[in-house]
Amino acid sequence: xxxxxxxxxxxxxxxxxxxxxxxEGLETRVTLPKDFQGLGEAATPENLLLGAVASCYxxxxxxxxxxxxxxxxxxxxEGELRMDMGPRPSVQEIVLLxxxxxxxxxxxxxxxxxxxxxxxxxxxxxxGNVAKSIRLTVVAPGT
Numbered sequence: 001x002x003x004x005x006x007x008x009x010x011x012x013x014x015x016x017x018x019x020x021x022x023x024e025g026l027e028t029r030v031t032l033p034k035d036f037q038g039l040g041e042a043a044t045p046e047n048l049l050l051g052a053v054a055s056c057y058x059x060x061x062x063x064x065x066x067x068x069x070x071x072x073x074x075x076x077x078e079g080e081l082r083m084d085m086g087p088r089p090s091v092q093e094i095v096l097l098x099x100x101x102x103x104x105x106x107x108x109x110x111x112x113x114x115x116x117x118x119x120x121x122x123x124x125x126x127x128g129n130v131a132k133s134i135r136l137t138v139v140a141p142g143t
Contacts, residue, residue: 014038020048035085046081046091052122053094054079057134061098061116068112072102073141093131099139106138 008030010018014037021027032038033046043051058077065072075098082093100109113136117123123132 017042035083036089046083049091049126050079050081050094053120053126053132054096056120056122057096057116058098060120061113064112064116064119068108070102070104070108070112072100072104074099074101074139091130093133094126096132096134097137098134099137101139101141103141104138109138110136 004022006020006022008018008020010016010030014032017029017031017039019027020030020043029042030048031040031042031044033044034040038044054077058075062075065075077096077098079097080095081091082095084090084092098113102109113134117132117134126132
């Protein structure tokens with residue numbers, strides 16, 4: 001079993017701030033978003049969740065492309081997290097807009113993208129609790 005450790009410090013209430021340390025070389029300031037009467041001046045728990053899902057998918061996609069020997073010039077992603085701000089706020093949906101620059105067929109790339117979505121452990125963890133969609137745009141090199 002693999003383990004991951006983090007350390008988080010916090011001072012203050014909703015308007016407070018803190019620091020998150022994870023692994024070697026990652027330290028970031030954290031606050032609550034303005035939607036929750038927070039400062040909104042640093043990474044928020046929502047940013048960290050979205051970043052975890054997005055980076056897990058993109059890293060997994062890159063590994064799958066490498067194992068399939070699919071060449072690509074660029075692989076990037078933009079993500080959006082949508083929340084229900086009712087009495088008990090909750091994350092409702094995560095949308096990932098990924099873009100790959102490659103000569104490989106769109107059909108092949110879409111199939112490999114779906115595999116990445118299935119193999120990403122962070123995405124699997126939220127499955128059933130948060131709707132997630134991944135939209136892949138395939139661009140030929142030089143366009």
